[in-house]
Amino acid sequence: MNFLTLLDYASVLVFALTGALVASRAQLDIVGFAFVACLTAVGGGTIRDLLLDRHPVFWVGEPTYILLASAAAVLIFFTAHRVESRQKWLIWLDSFALAVAVSAGTGAAMELDKSPVIVVLMGMATGSFGGLMRDVVCNEVPLVLKQGELYMTCAMAGAMTAVSIKSLGMTDDLSALIACAVVCWALRAGSIHFGWHLPVYKSRPPRS
Amino acid sequence: MNFLTLLDYASVLVFALTGALVASRAQLDIVGFAFVACLTAVGGGTIRDLLLDRHPVFWVGEPTYILLASAAAVLIFFTAHRVESRQKWLIWLDSFALAVAVSAGTGAAMELDKSPVIVVLMGMATGSFGGLMRDVVCNEVPLVLKQGELYMTCAMAGAMTAVSIKSLGMTDDLSALIACAVVCWALRAGSIHFGWHLPVYKSRPPRS
Amino acid sequence: MNFLTLLDYASVLVFALTGALVASRAQLDIVGFAFVACLTAVGGGTIRDLLLDRHPVFWVGEPTYILLASAAAVLIFFTAHRVESRQKWLIWLDSFALAVAVSAGTGAAMELDKSPVIVVLMGMATGSFGGLMRDVVCNEVPLVLKQGELYMTCAMAGAMTAVSIKSLGMTDDLSALIACAVVCWALRAGSIHFGWHLPVYKSRPPRS
Numbered sequence: 001m002n003f004l005t006l007l008d009y010a011s012v013l014v015f016a017l018t019g020a021l022v023a024s025r026a027q028l029d030i031v032g033f034a035f036v037a038c039l040t041a042v043g044g045g046t047i048r049d050l051l052l053d054r055h056p057v058f059w060v061g062e063p064t065y066i067l068l069a070s071a072a073a074v075l076i077f078f079t080a081h082r083v084e085s086r087q088k089w090l091i092w093l094d095s096f097a098l099a100v101a102v103s104a105g106t107g108a109a110m111e112l113d114k115s116p117v118i119v120v121l122m123g124m125a126t127g128s129f130g131g132l133m134r135d136v137v138c139n140e141v142p143l144v145l146k147q148g149e150l151y152m153t154c155a156m157a158g159a160m161t162a163v164s165i166k167s168l169g170m171t172d173d174l175s176a177l178i179a180c181a182v183v184c185w186a187l188r189a190g191s192i193h194f195g196w197h198l199p200v201y202k203s204r205p206p207r208s
Numbered sequence: 209m210n211f212l213t214l215l216d217y218a219s220v221l222v223f224a225l226t227g228a229l230v231a232s233r234a235q236l237d238i239v240g241f242a243f244v245a246c247l248t249a250v251g252g253g254t255i256r257d258l259l260l261d262r263h264p265v266f267w268v269g270e271p272t273y274i275l276l277a278s279a280a281a282v283l284i285f286f287t288a289h290r291v292e293s294r295q296k297w298l299i300w301l302d303s304f305a306l307a308v309a310v311s312a313g314t315g316a317a318m319e320l321d322k323s324p325v326i327v328v329l330m331g332m333a334t335g336s337f338g339g340l341m342r343d344v345v346c347n348e349v350p351l352v353l354k355q356g357e358l359y360m361t362c363a364m365a366g367a368m369t370a371v372s373i374k375s376l377g378m379t380d381d382l383s384a385l386i387a388c389a390v391v392c393w394a395l396r397a398g399s400i401h402f403g404w405h406l407p408v409y410k411s412r413p414p415r416s
Numbered sequence: 417m418n419f420l421t422l423l424d425y426a427s428v429l430v431f432a433l434t435g436a437l438v439a440s441r442a443q444l445d446i447v448g449f450a451f452v453a454c455l456t457a458v459g460g461g462t463i464r465d466l467l468l469d470r471h472p473v474f475w476v477g478e479p480t481y482i483l484l485a486s487a488a489a490v491l492i493f494f495t496a497h498r499v500e501s502r503q504k505w506l507i508w509l510d511s512f513a514l515a516v517a518v519s520a521g522t523g524a525a526m527e528l529d530k531s532p533v534i535v536v537l538m539g540m541a542t543g544s545f546g547g548l549m550r551d552v553v554c555n556e557v558p559l560v561l562k563q564g565e566l567y568m569t570c571a572m573a574g575a576m577t578a579v580s581i582k583s584l585g586m587t588d589d590l591s592a593l594i595a596c597a598v599v600c601w602a603l604r605a606g607s608i609h610f611g612w613h614l615p616v617y618k619s620r621p622p623r624s
Contacts, residue, residue, distance in 0.1 A: 027404035031361040032353060035332075046259070051462070053471040055261040063325035077409060117479035124451075136552060137343060137353065145448060145554065153447040198445035201493055237614035239569040240561060244538075254467070263469040271533035285617055345553060346561065 003174050004111065006059055007104035008045060009068065014154035015130050016041040016069035021090045023136050025077060030077050037073035037133060038066055043130035048105050048122050052112060091192055094131060098155060099185035102127035103177045106159045110173060116163045123159030123180070124152060141176035148200055150191035158184025211382050212319065215312035216253060216266055217276065220303035223338050224249035224277035228284035229298045230346050238285050241323045244342060245281035246274055251338035256330050260320060299400055302339060306363060307393035310335035311385045314367045318381060328356060331367030331388070332360060356408055358399035366392025380414050419590050420527065421431035423520035424461060424474055424531060425484065431546050432457040432485035436492035437506045438554050446493050448604060453489035453551060454482055459546035464521050464538050468528060507608055512548060514571060518543035519593045522575045532579045539567060539575030539596070564616055566607035573599025591621035 019040030023033040042059045049057040052159050059065040083089055103124025109119040128151070133141040144151050162180035165171060190196040214232040227248030231241040248265045267273040291297055313334025317327040336352050336359070343350040352359050370388035373379060398404040435456030439449040458475045463474040475481040499505055524530025525535040544560050544567075551558040559566050580598035581587060606612040 024409045025237075026353060027355050027408050027410065028353060029356075029358075029361070029408045031358075031364060031406065033409070034354075035360045036328075050258060050466060051473055051476055057259055060259055060322070060326055063323055063329075065327055066329060080409065093466060106505065114476070115479050115483055118476055121454075121479075128451075132553065137340065137350065139349070141555070144451075145442060145444060147443050148445075150447075151446075152451045153445070156447060198447065200443050200445045201440045201449070201496065202443065232617045234561060235563050235616050235618065236561060237564075237566075237569070237616045239572060239614065241617070243544075243560075243568045248536075252540075258466055268467055268530070268534055271531055271537075274533055274537060288617065345548065345558060347557070388532055 003177070004104065007100055007107060007177065010063070011045070011101035011126075012041040012059075012065045012069055013072055014093055014100060015044075015082060015134075017076060017089055018094045018097055018131065019069075019134050020073040021080060021086050021093070022134055022140060023073070024076065024086060025079045025140075026138050030074065030102050033073040033077045034070045036138060037076075038069045039137065040130045040134040041065070041069035041072075043133040044101050044126040044128065045104065045187055046131070046166045047129045048108060048126045051125070052109065052114075052122065054108070054112075057187045077141065085134035091143075095185060095188040097194060098127045098131070098151070098188060099158065099181040101130065101160045102184050103162070103181040106162045106180055110162070110166065110176075114164075116167065120159040120164050123162070124155040127155040127158075128152060129190070148195075148197045149165045150187055150196055150198065153198060154184045154187040154191070157187055211385065212312065212315045215315060215384075215385065217273070219253070219305055219309035219312050219334075220249040220267075220273045220277055221280055221310060222301055223252075225284060226298055226302045226305055226339065227277075227342050228281040228344050229288060229294050229301070230348060231281070232284060232288045232294060233348075234346050235343045238282065241281040241285045242278045244346060245284075246277045247345065248338045248342040249273070249277035249280075251341040252309050252334040252336065253312065253316075254335040255337045256316060257308040259333070260317065260322075260330065260358035262316070262320075273350075273354055273392040299351075303323060303393060304361070306335045306339070306396060307366065307389040309338065310366045310392050311370070311389040314370045314388055315381065315385045318370070318374065318384075324375065327371050328364060328367040331370070332363040335363040335392070336360060337341075356403075356405045358395055358405055361406060362392045362399070365395055366390075419593065420520065420523045423516055423523060423593065425481070425518035427461070427513055427520050427542075428475075428485055429488055430509055430516060431460075431550075432488035433492060434506055434510045434513055434547065435485075435550050436489040437496060437502050437509070438550055438556060439489070440492060440496045440502060441556075442554050449493045450486045452554060453492075454485045455553065456546045456550035456618045457485040457488075459513040459549040460517050460542040460544065461520065461546070463545045464524060464542045467541070468525065468530075468538065470528075473537070507559075511601060511604040511608060514543045514547070514567070514604060515574065515597040517546065518571045518574045518600050519578070519597040522578045522592045522596055523589065526578070526582065526592075532583065535579050536572060536575040539578070540571040541573075543571040543600070544568060556591070564611075564613050566603055566613055567611040569614060570600045570603040570607070573603055574598075579589065 019037035106123035109122035316333035317330035478505035525538035
C-alpha cells in the first residue's frame with residue numbers, strides 16, 4: 001500500500017466519522033448514518049476522480065473504503081451519546097479530514113502530472129466536496145462557507161505549499177504532501193481556536 | 209428491449225411523475241415541471257453510469273427517456289389539481305420508483321460483474337439520488353433522510369436480496385431483480401402504511 | 417481560438433461575476449468569493465463534459481478559465497460595495513451568462529453530432545447547472561426555479577432555435593449559436609423587464 005492510498009483511507013475514515021456525527025444531529029437510523037457517512041467519506045475523492053477521468057473511481061475499484069466508512073458510522077451510532085459536545089468533535093474531526101483529504105487530492109493530481117493550478121484545485125475539491133455534500137443533504141449551513149472562518153483558504157494554502165515544494169525540487173512527493181497536510185491543518189486549527197480569519201466582504205451600512 | 213432497459217424506462221416514468229408532483233408544490237410553469245421531472249427521472253441512473261464509467265450515459269444514448277419524462281410532466285401539469293392528496297400520491301409513487309430504480313441499478317452493476325458491495329451501492333445510489341436531487345433543488349426535506357421511516361434501508365435490503373440470490377446460484381438474474389424490487393417495495397410500503405422503522409439515534413435528554 | 421472556446425470564456429467570466437455577487441450577499445472572505453465564483457463559472461460546463469464523456473473537462477485541460485473566474489471574484493470583492501443594487505446586477509448579469517452558456521453547451525453537443533433532443537438538453541444543462549449549484553450551496557432560492565419567471569424556458573427556446581436553424585441547413589453553426597444566444601437572452605430580458613411568464617401551476621383554492 002503506497003502513501004497515496006494511505007491518505008485516501010485516512011481521509012475516508014475521518015470524514016465518515018464527521019458524516020455520522022451530522023447524521024446524529026439529524027436523528028437518523030443506523031442505515032441513514034451509514035449513508036451520510038459514506039457520502040461524506042467518498043464524495044470529495046469521487047468528484048476528483050470523475051474530473052480527472054480516473055477509472056475505476058477509487059472506492060468502486062476497492063470496496064474496503066465503503067466498509068470502513070460504514071464501520072465508522074456504526075461506531076458513532078452507538079457511542080455518540082457518550083460524547084460531551086458533538087459539535088466540538090465534529091469541527092475538530094472535520095479539520096483533520098480536511099487536511100488529509102487535501103493532501104490526497106493534491107497527490108493524486110500530481111501523480112498525473114497536471115499543471116499547478118489544477119493540482120491546487122483538485123486538492124481543494126477533494127477536501128471540500130465531501131463535507132459540502134454532507135451539509136447540503138442534511139440541511140446544515142455548509143462549514144465550507146461559514147462566515148469569518150478560514151476553510152477553503154486552508155485547503156488552498158496546503159495545496160499551494162505542496163506544489164511550491166515540489167516545483168522547487170526540494171524534496172520528494174511524500175514530504176510535499178505531509179507539508180501540505182500540516183499547513184492546511186495548522187491554519188484551520190488556528191482559525192477554530194484563535195479565530196484567525198481574513199477580512200470578509202461588508203456591504204455599506206445602510207444596505208439598500 | 210431487454211429486462212434491464214425495461215426497468216430503466218419504468219423507473220424514469222415513475223420518478224418523473226414524482227418530480228412533477230414536487231414541481232406542482234413549488235408552483236412552477238410547464239417547463240419547470242419538465243425540468244424537475246427529468247432531473248428526478250434520470251438523476252440516479254446518471255450518477256450510476258458516471259461512477260461505473262458506462263458511456264454513453266443511458267439517456268444520452270437514447271433520448272426517448274427524456275421525452276417520456278417530459279410527457280409525464282405535462283400529464284401531471286394538467287391533472288394534478290384533480291388529485292385529492294398530492295402528498296400521498298407523491299409518497300406512494302416514490303415508493304414504486306425507488307423499488308424499480310434500485311433493481312435497475314443493481315442489475316446494471318451485476319451485468320458489469322462488480323463485487324457484491326459495489327452492486328449493492330449502485331442499487332442504493334440509483335434508487336436514491338434522483339429523489340435526493342429533486343428534494344434538494346426544490347427545497348423540500350429529502351424523503352431519503354426523513355426521520356423514523358425506512359428508505360435507504362429498503363434500498364439496501366432489496367439490493368442485498370438480489371446479490372444473495374445470485375451468489376447462491378439459485379436462479380437467473382431476472383428473478384433476482386424481481387425479488388429485489390419486491391423486497392424493497394414491501395419494506396417501504398410497510399414503513400409508510402404500518403410505520404415500520406429502525407430505532408433512531410437519540411441524544412441524552414439534557415442535550416448540551 | 418475558435419468560436420466555441422470564446423463562448424466558454426465569456427460564459428465563465430459572466431457566471432463568475434454572478435457567483436461573486438452571491439458570495440457578497442453571504443459575506444464571505446476573498447477565497448470564499450473565488451470558490452463560489454469558480455463553482456458557478458465552470459459548474460454547468462463540467463456537467464456537460466462529464467455527461468458527454470469529453471475529457472479533459474474544459475477547465476482541467478486549460479486552467480486559464482479558473483484564473484479568469486478568480487480574477488472576476490477579486491474584482492467584485494473590492495468593488496461590489498460601490499454598486500447601487502447588487503440584486504439587480506446579479507439578475508442581469510445572470511441573464512447574459514445564461515444566454516452565452518446555453519450557446520456554449522449547444523455548440524459543444526452539436527460538434528459531437530448528438531441528436532437534437534440531447535443537443536437541446538446539453539444547452540439547458542450547461543446554462544442552468546452553474547447557477548443552480550451557486551444558489552444551492554449559498555442557500556439562495558434557485559433563480560432557475562423562481563416562480564412566475566421564464567428561465568429554463570429561455571434556455572430551451574434558445575437551444576431549439578439553434579437546432580432548428582441548423583437542421584434546416586439555412587446557415588453555418590456560428591450563426592445558429594448567435595441566434596441561440598439572442599433568443600435566449602431576449603426572452604429572459606423580457607421576463608425580467610416586462611414580466612413575461614407562462615401560466616404556473618395552481619392548486620385548487622381550498623388546498624387539502
